[in-house]
Amino acid sequence: MRTVDKSVAGVGERQYHIGVAPGEVSTVALLPGDPFRVPLVAEFLTDVQEVAHQREHRTMVGTYKGRRITATSTGMGCPSTAIAAEELIRVGVTSLIRVGSSAAVQPGVRPGDLLVSEGTLRNDGTTAAYVHPGYPAVPDLPITMELERQAARIASREGVASLNGLNASDDAFYAEGPEWIERLRREGILNIEMESSALYVVARLRGVRAGMVCACSSNLVDGASLYSGTKDALQAGWAASIEAALETAVALEL
Numbered sequence: 001m002r003t004v005d006k007s008v009a010g011v012g013e014r015q016y017h018i019g020v021a022p023g024e025v026s027t028v029a030l031l032p033g034d035p036f037r038v039p040l041v042a043e044f045l046t047d048v049q050e051v052a053h054q055r056e057h058r059t060m061v062g063t064y065k066g067r068r069i070t071a072t073s074t075g076m077g078c079p080s081t082a083i084a085a086e087e088l089i090r091v092g093v094t095s096l097i098r099v100g101s102s103a104a105v106q107p108g109v110r111p112g113d114l115l116v117s118e119g120t121l122r123n124d125g126t127t128a129a130y131v132h133p134g135y136p137a138v139p140d141l142p143i144t145m146e147l148e149r150q151a152a153r154i155a156s157r158e159g160v161a162s163l164n165g166l167n168a169s170d171d172a173f174y175a176e177g178p179e180w181i182e183r184l185r186r187e188g189i190l191n192i193e194m195e196s197s198a199l200y201v202v203a204r205l206r207g208v209r210a211g212m213v214c215a216c217s218s219n220l221v222d223g224a225s226l227y228s229g230t231k232d233a234l235q236a237g238w239a240a241s242i243e244a245a246l247e248t249a250v251a252l253e254l
C-alpha cells in the first residue's frame with residue numbers, strides 16, 4: 001500500500017479546489033469569505049482578470065499602486081479556509097490577509113467599525129486536526145502592525161472606529177449561545193468570526209505570513225445592533241478593510 005502525503009501532494013500544479021495554477025497569482029492574497037465580495041476587491045484594482053471560480057473559491061488578480069494583488073474567497077468556516085490557504089500557498093502565495101465580517105462581543109463597537117486581529121481563540125475543529133490543543137493561532141506581527149496603522153488612518157477618515165484585539169473563530173454560527181458570548185466578553189475577546197484560526201495555523205505550519213482585518217457586522221452584547229439594518233455600514237466597512245489590506249500589501253511590499 002502506498003499512502004499519499006497530502007501535506008506535499010499537488011505542490012506546483014493546478015489546484016483541485018481553487019482551480020488556480022502557479023504563475024496565475026501574486027505573492028499576496030486578500031481573502032474575503034464570500035465569492036461575491038471578490039469583485040469588491042477588484043474595484044480597487046486595475047488590469048483585473050478572473051482566474052478561476054470553483055465551488056466557493058473565486059479568484060481575481062489585478063494591480064494596486066503598482067503591486068500585483070490576488071483576491072480569493074475562502075467560503076465560510078475553517079474547513080474551506082484551510083483548503084484555500086493550502087492551495088494558494090502551493091501556487092506561490094506567501095502572504096494571506098483575510099478581509100472579512102465579524103460580530104463584536106464588546107459593548108460600543110458599531111457595524112462598520114474596523115477590527116484588526118492580534119490572535120485567535122481556536123474554537124474550531126479543523127485546526128485540531130493540524131496541531132495540538134495549546135498551539136496558538138497568531139497572525140504575522142509586521143502585517144498586523146501595518147494593518148493596525150492603515151485601519152486607524154482609514155477609519156478616522158471614514159468617521160468609524162478601528163479596534164485591535166483578540167478574536168474567536170467558531171465553527172457553528174447558530175450555536176453561539178448567550179453563555180458562550182458572555183464568556184468571550186468576560187475574557188476580553190473583541191469579536192467572533194469563523195476563518196482566522198485555520199488561516200493562522202496553516203500559515204505558520206507552511207512558513208508563510210497571515211493577518212486579518214474585519215468589518216463589524218453586528219454587536220452580540222449591547223443589543224443595539226443585531227443583523228438587520230447594518231447593511232450600508234457593513235458595506236462601507238468591507239471597503240475600508242479592503243483598502244487597509246491593500247495599503248498594507250503596498251507598504252510591506254508583500
Ligand SMILES: O=P(O)(O)O[C@H]1O[C@H](CO)[C@@H](O)[C@H]1O
Nearest residue numbers: 032033076077100101193194
Ligand atoms: O463575511 P465573511 O468573511 O464570510 O465572515 C463572516 O461571515 C460569515 C458568517 O456570517 C462567516 O464566514 C464569518 O466569519
Ligand SMILES: O=c1cc[nH]c(=O)[nH]1
Nearest residue numbers: 102103170192193194
Ligand atoms: O461567528 C460569527 C461570525 C459572524 N457573526 C457571528 O455572529 N458569529
